[in-house]
Structure formats: C-alpha cells, structure tokens
Amino acid sequence: MPLSESPTIEVKDLKTYFFTKGGIAKAVDGVSFSVGRGKVLGLVGESGSGKTVTGFSILGLVDEPGRIVGGEILYRGENLVSASPDRMRELRGVNISMIFQDPMMTLNPVLRIDTQMIEAVLAHESISKDDARQRARDVLGQVGIASPDERLRSYPHQFSGGMRQRVAIAIALLNKPDLIVADEPTTALDVTIQGQILYEVQKLCSQTGTALIWITHDLSVVAGLADDICVMYAGRIVEQGSVNSVLDKPMHPYTNGLISSVPSRNKRGVPLAQIPGMAPSLLKLPKGCSFGPRCAQFSDACDSIPDISNYENGRQIRCHNPLDKGTILRVMD
Amino acid sequence: MQSALVVVIMSFIVFSGVFLVGDPVEILVSDDADQEEREMMIKSMGLDKPFLVQYGIFISKAIKGDLGDSFVFQEPALLLILDRMPATMELAIVALLIAIIFGIPLGVWAGLKPESLASKSIMTGSILGFSLPTFWVGIMMILLFAVMLGWLPSTGRGDVQIILGMPISIFSWDGFSHVLMPAVNLALFKLSMVIRLARAGTREVLHQDYIKFARAKGLKETRIILIHVMKNILIPVVTVLGLEFGGLVAFSVVTETVFAWPGMGKLLIDSIGLLDRPIIVAYLMIIVFLFVLINLLVDICYSILDPRVRLQDIKS
Numbered sequence: 038m039p040l041s042e043s044p045t046i047e048v049k050d051l052k053t054y055f056f057t058k059g060g061i062a063k064a065v066d067g068v069s070f071s072v073g074r075g076k077v078l079g080l081v082g083e084s085g086s087g088k089t090v091t092g093f094s095i096l097g098l099v100d101e102p103g104r105i106v107g108g109e110i111l112y113r114g115e116n117l118v119s120a121s122p123d124r125m126r127e128l129r130g131v132n133i134s135m136i137f138q139d140p141m142m143t144l145n146p147v148l149r150i151d152t153q154m155i156e157a158v159l160a161h162e163s164i165s166k167d168d169a170r171q172r173a174r175d176v177l178g179q180v181g182i183a184s185p186d187e188r189l190r191s192y193p194h195q196f197s198g199g200m201r202q203r204v205a206i207a208i209a210l211l212n213k214p215d216l217i218v219a220d221e222p223t224t225a226l227d228v229t230i231q232g233q234i235l236y237e238v239q240k241l242c243s244q245t246g247t248a249l250i251w252i253t254h255d256l257s258v259v260a261g262l263a264d265d266i267c268v269m270y271a272g273r274i275v276e277q278g279s280v281n282s283v284l285d286k287p288m289h290p291y292t293n294g295l296i297s298s299v300p301s302r303n304k305r306g307v308p309l310a311q312i313p314g315m316a317p318s319l320l321k322l323p324k325g326c327s328f329g330p331r332c333a334q335f336s337d338a339c340d341s342i343p344d345i346s347n348y349e350n351g352r353q354i355r356c357h358n359p360l361d362k363g364t365i366l367r368v369m370d
Numbered sequence: 371m372q373s374a375l376v377v378v379i380m381s382f383i384v385f386s387g388v389f390l391v392g393d394p395v396e397i398l399v400s401d402d403a404d405q406e407e408r409e410m411m412i413k414s415m416g417l418d419k420p421f422l423v424q425y426g427i428f429i430s431k432a433i434k435g436d437l438g439d440s441f442v443f444q445e446p447a448l449l450l451i452l453d454r455m456p457a458t459m460e461l462a463i464v465a466l467l468i469a470i471i472f473g474i475p476l477g478v479w480a481g482l483k484p485e486s487l488a489s490k491s492i493m494t495g496s497i498l499g500f501s502l503p504t505f506w507v508g509i510m511m512i513l514l515f516a517v518m519l520g521w522l523p524s525t526g527r528g529d530v531q532i533i534l535g536m537p538i539s540i541f542s543w544d545g546f547s548h549v550l551m552p553a554v555n556l557a558l559f560k561l562s563m564v565i566r567l568a569r570a571g572t573r574e575v576l577h578q579d580y581i582k583f584a585r586a587k588g589l590k591e592t593r594i595i596l597i598h599v600m601k602n603i604l605i606p607v608v609t610v611l612g613l614e615f616g617g618l619v620a621f622s623v624v625t626e627t628v629f630a631w632p633g634m635g636k637l638l639i640d641s642i643g644l645l646d647r648p649i650i651v652a653y654l655m656i657i658v659f660l661f662v663l664i665n666l667l668v669d670i671c672y673s674i675l676d677p678r679v680r681l682q683d684i685k686s
C-alpha cells in the first residue's frame with residue numbers, strides 16, 4: 038500500500054464493552070487494524086472472542102447493553118465513533134455493508150425478497166423501482182442464483198440456508214460498498230458453493246477496490262482469501278500480520294494452536310493437536326494474559342497483560358514468550 | 371366438517387342447559403288460568419313431551435332454519451334476533467376498530483420505548499382496562515359524559531340510516547354520538563389486550579437479526595418500524611383479535627344493557643328474565659355459529675399475512 042493512499046478503514050484501540058448484570062464484558066478491548074482499498078483482512082478466533090462485536094461496532098450497530106467506550110473507527114478519515122445516527126444510516130448499506138453470521142435469521146420472514154432488496158437500494162438513491170429491481174436481479178445473478186426473476190418474488194422460507202446467505206451477500210453487494218464486513222458468510226454453504234462465492238467476492242474486491250473484513254473460524258479460507266490476518270482471543274488481537282508470514286511462522290502460542298488443529302494432508306495419521314481447556318468467560322478473565330491458563334509457554338511474566346510488540350514485516354504479537362523470537366523492533370505502550 | 375360437529379354438540383349442550391334453568395310455564399301462564407288452559411298452553415309450546423323428544427323436534431326444525439317461535443312474542447326466534455343483529459354487529463365492529471386503531475400504535479410505542487414514562491402509563495392504563503368491570507366503567511362513563519358534562523347521549527341508537535338493508539347509526543353525527551360511548555366501553559378490554567400483544571410482539575421482533583440486518587442496509591427507522599416490525603406483529607394481533615371478535619359480540623350483552631342499546635344482547639337479557647327458551651337457544655346457537663365462522667375467517671386472514679402458512683396450504 039503506497040503511503041499516499043490512506044486505508045479505507047482504520048480501527049484504533051477500539052473498546053466495546055457490554056454492561057451486563059453480571060459485570061462488564063469487554064467483548065472488544067483495544068483492537069487496532071486497518072484495511073486498504075481492495076484488500077482483504079481475515080479476522081479469526083474462537084467463538085466468543087469478539088469478532089462479531091468488532092463488526093457491529095464498525096457499522097454502529099452495537100445493541101444495549103453494549104457501548105463503544107473508547108478508540109476510533111476511521112472510515113476514509115471520518116471518525117465513525119462520534120458520527121451522528123443519521124450519518125451512520127447514510128453510510129450503512131452504501132459505503133459499509135455487512136453480511137451476518139446466521140443466514141436463517143437475516144431475512145425478514147414476512148417480506149418478499151424483492152421488497153427486501155429494492156428497499157435497500159431506494160433507501161439511498163432516488164431511482165425508479167424498476168431500475169432498483171433490475172439491479173437486484175443482476176446482483177442475484179452475480180452470486181449464482183438461477184432464475185433471479187422468479188426468486189425475487191419468493192419469500193425467505195422458500196430458500197435453503199445456503200440460498201438465503203447468497204441473497205444476504207447480494208444485498209450487501211447491491212450498492213457497491215467500499216467496505217464489506219462479512220461475518221462467517223460461507224460457513225452455512227457447502228464446499229463447492231463456498232469456493233464459488235469466495236471467488237466472486239475476491240474478484241469483486243480487486244475489481245472495485247472494495248475493502249473486505251472476512252470473519253471466520255476457518256483458517257483455510259483465510260489462507261486462500263486474505264492479505265492480512267488478525268487473530269483474536271478474548272476481545273484482544275493477539276497476533277497480526279500478513280497471511281503468509283503468520284501462517285508459515287506463527288509466533289503466538291494461540292495462533293500456533295489454531296494452525297495445528299487444522300487437518301492437513303501432510304500430517305495424515307498424526308492425531309490433531311488441540312488447544313487444551315476452554316475459551317474463558319469475559320466476565321472472569323485471568324489476571325494476566327487471558328490465554329495464560331491454556332498456554333504451554335506459560336511463565337511468571339504472563340501474570341501481567343502483555344503489550345503489543347512489533348516484529349519485522351509489520352507483524353505484531355501480544356505475548357511475553359513468543360514461539361519464534363525475531364528481533365523486537367519496538368514495544369508499544 | 372369439524373365445524374359442523376362443533377355446532378351439533380353445542381346445540382345439545384345449549385338445549386339441555388336451558389332446559390335445566392327453569393320452567394317457563396310458571397312465568398308465562400297467568401295465575402288465574404285454570405288447569406285446562408294451562409295444559410293447552412303447555413301442549414302448544416311442546417313442553418309436555420320428554421326432553422329427548424323435544425330436542426329431536428328442535429333439531430329437525432333447526433336444520434330447516436327454524437329455531438322455534440318465541441313464547442312471548444309468538445314470532446320466529448331467529449327473525450327476532452336477526453332483526454337486532456345489525457345493532458350488535460355495529461357496536462362490536464366499532465369497538466374492534468377502536469381497539470385496533472388505538473391499540474396497535476400505543477402498543478408498538480410502548481414496545482419501542484419500554485422505559486419511557488409514556489409507555490409505563492400506557493401499560494398501567496391497560497392493566498386498568500383489563501381489571502375494571504365493564505358495567506362499572508359503563509356506568510361511570512354515563513355519569514361523567516352524559517349526566518355531568520352532558521356531551522354524549524346515554525341510551526339508544528340515535529338517528530339510523532338504512533345501508534344495504536340494515537339500519538346503521540355510525541354515518542350520521544347523532545348516530546355516531548350514540549355509538550361512541552358504548553363502543554368505547556366495549557372496546558376497553560380488547561384495547562388493553564391489543565396494547566399488550568403489540569408491545570410484546572414489538573419487543574420480541576426488535577431483537578431479531580432481521581431487524582438489525584434491515585438497519586445494516588441503512589433503512590430509515592420509520593420504514594423499519596412500519597414495515598419490518600409491523601408486518602410481523604400483525605400476525606399474532608390479527609389472529610387473537612379475530613378469535614376474540616366472537617367474545618366481543620357475546621360481551622356486548624353487558625354494554626347493551628348498561629347503555630340500553632337495542633341489540634341482540636339486550637334481547638337475550640330480557641328473554642332470560644322471561645325464560646323465553648326459544649330465543650335463548652336461538653341466540654346461543656347464533657353465537658356458536660358466529661364463533662365457527664370467525665375461526666374460518668381468521669384462518670384465511672392468517673394465511674394472507676403469513677407467507678409460511680400460505681405455502682403449506684398450497685401443498686396440502
């Protein structure tokens with residue numbers, strides 16, 4: 038990325054907390070990353086690590102009792118954390134769109150697909166209904182839905198989960214956004230369709246310069262799709278860098294654990310490695326490093342929360358005992 | 371099919387119930403009638419035969435649409451009731467409209483802002499609407515609006531116009547002022563119910579992913595509420611209200627009595643006083659019939675509102 042071009046989205050020290058009866062759940066606690074034009078960022082982590090909340094924070098859709106309590110979200114330099122609700126509405130669906138995690142729940146069951154697609158266009162542009170319908174039809178075709186005309190007149194329950202997710206993806210693409218937050222969009226799809234959609238999305242991003250945040254559990258998807266990767270654990274990013282360098286040479290023990298638990302052809306017959314223990318509850322985080330209790334590298338130093346250290350190739354790690362010690366460039370405070 | 375069975379079973383229950391209530395002869399026959407006159411009277415009304423035979427005669431006539439003659443008016447009971455039906459229907463429909471027109475917006479509002487003072491007052495009001503007895507509220511309304519303020523008339527239907535062969539009050543100002551109080555009185559209970567249903571529905575729907583997704587599309591909040599939320603909560607509201615419409619007609623007995631509204635409920639109360647069996651039976655049968663009919667209509671409405679049901683209908 039040339040220095041002159043500022044990133045499409047830049048998240049700086051984002052903190053989104055949920056003020057629940059049981060205490061404060063720090064679902065996102067000091068997350069920073071940026072995605073440039075046409076780039077793909079893979080956001081991976083176990084269930085409950087705060088990936089979805091990060092996505093909702095960017096769209097300004099964090100529900101009660103949650104609140105963004107700190108940090109900045111800069112969309113082309115504009116801070117969304119302090120943007121007015123009207124401004125956020127203007128941006129949502131046109132500049133920034135999101136594909137939700139659960140395709141069975143994202144479409145309104147009592148409205149036809151055409152209603153739900155056309156309204157998404159008309160909310161932002163004053164064009165005729167026919168033009169909006171035409172665009173809806175084209176985009177449905179793009180995501181691989183056959184006979185889109187007929188499909189437009191259907192209701193969500195007439196679609197399978199995979200088809201619904203394609204409709205949701207189509208809706209996200211309708212207004213050619215600059216940034217798409219895709220929350221595990223292909224988990225519900227079978228492998229061939231998953232490949233097809235990944236291909237489509239990748240093509241679209243490189244053609245139109247759309248920045249993409251791709252949230253997933255699946256490291257193999259990230260490997261094929263993303264430029265950069267952020268590994269989240271209990272609300273914090275524990276490791277980030279370019280996909281190739283992180284997957285080739287993981288430095289955080291958690292990343293390493295994730296990678297070794299992915300089945301691979303080269304290791305056939307060898308039992309899969311597992312990360313011992315369970316992801317901690319956000320209300321009862323360990324005192325120091327939140328991964329500490331599950332970590333093989335645990336040392337006394339881990340009783341304090343590790344800072345982010347910068348390594349070569351722009352890699353950042355939050356760990357006192359990284360696996361493959363390179364040269365620490367600088368410790369951030 | 372099922373509906374027909376319900377009607378038959380209900381006819382038996384109704385008939386035997388009324389049979390047990392009391393002997394109309396005591397009331398109808400004048401004290402100074404001698405034994406012979408008395409016997410003739412009993413015979414002419416068919417009261418000398420055993421219960422099952424009476425029921426058999428009733429059923430065979432009922433199939434031909436004859437529910438017997440009133441003991442008091444000596445006219446077909448069915449006609450007497452049908453004559454009064456438009457008044458009751460008008461009252462019930464106006465009450466239903468009041469419940470819908472005020473209930474849905476108030477309920478949605480309360481669901482959107484559950485913590486606000488306005489919505490808490492709405493909910494308190496709806497508890498009152500549930501728990502205060504209809505007749506007492508009716509009397510209080512008469513005291514306040516008719517006696518003390520003198521704004522609204524307290525009895526009767528006022529000017530009626532003949533529309534589609536039925537006398538209707540609501541289209542003239544005088545008639546409307548007569549309908550208003552009894553209709554509001556009758557509506558209060560249903561209004562409270564609609565408010566609660568709409569509120570509960572709104573609160574549930576608001577937390578659904580598809581509402582969040584609608585926000586993610588950048589839709590305006592008004593569209594989200596009027597289209598996305600409203601269409602979903604209409605399903606339970608219409609279902610319950612439809613089913614309760616029969617109840618509204620049945621409950622109008624109390625309101626009609628309080629406001630001297632000349633509908634079939636008032637006729638029923640008068641007939642119960644006189645133990646005019648055919649009218650009571652005919653009234654109850656009409657109500658049963660109405661409930662069955664309403665059930666059918668609600669099923670149809672339901673399938674129009676909910677596309678998921680529609681599909682199953684086509685399949686089966």
Ligand SMILES: Nc1ncnc2c1ncn2[C@@H]1O[C@H](COP(=O)(O)OP(=O)(O)OP(=O)(O)O)[C@@H](O)[C@H]1O
Binds near residue numbers: 064086100102138
């Ligand atoms: N509405 C809420 N109320 C309270 N806490 C919440 C709420 N939503 C999320 N959280 C907290 O935020 C944490 C992160 O949730 P999030 O949905 O972002 O996880 P995720 O990484 O997307 O997981 P998954 O892979 O299962 O989707 C949860 O563990 C939970 O503690």
Ligand SMILES: [Mg+2]
Binds near residue numbers: 088089090138220
């Ligand atoms: Mg999630």
